[in-house]
Amino acid sequence: IYKTFLNVLEKIFEKEQKWIELINQKVLNSIYFNLELKPFYIKKRNELQEEYKVTNNTIIGQVINIIDSIINQIDFINDQYKN
Numbered sequence: 024i025y026k027t028f029l030n031v032l033e034k035i036f037e038k039e040q041k042w043i044e045l046i047n048q049k050v051l052n053s054i055y056f057n058l059e060l061k062p063f064y065i066k067k068r069n070e071l072q073e074e075y076k077v078t079n080n081t082i083i084g085q086v087i088n089i090i091d092s093i094i095n096q097i098d099f100i101n102d103q104y105k106n
């Protein structure tokens with residue numbers, strides 16, 4: 024059951040390494056946020072949500088909340104960029 028959870032965390036950590044590199048190169052921007060970052064987190068959140076429904080595990084629930092916060096921050100940054 025927790026295989027999904029571990030796979031999601033592994034993928035997030037892999038992607039975050041890539042994003043850190045892009046930040047260091049100063050090429051991570053709002054377009055990238057909308058095309059890759061936000062869809063990635065939404066997909067991973069949905070995968071975890073399914074596992075959470077089955078297990079009701081509080082750690083998975085906390086990770087979902089963290090992902091929600093990241094998605095909200097992405098939306099905030101996009102709104103700032105538009106203004």
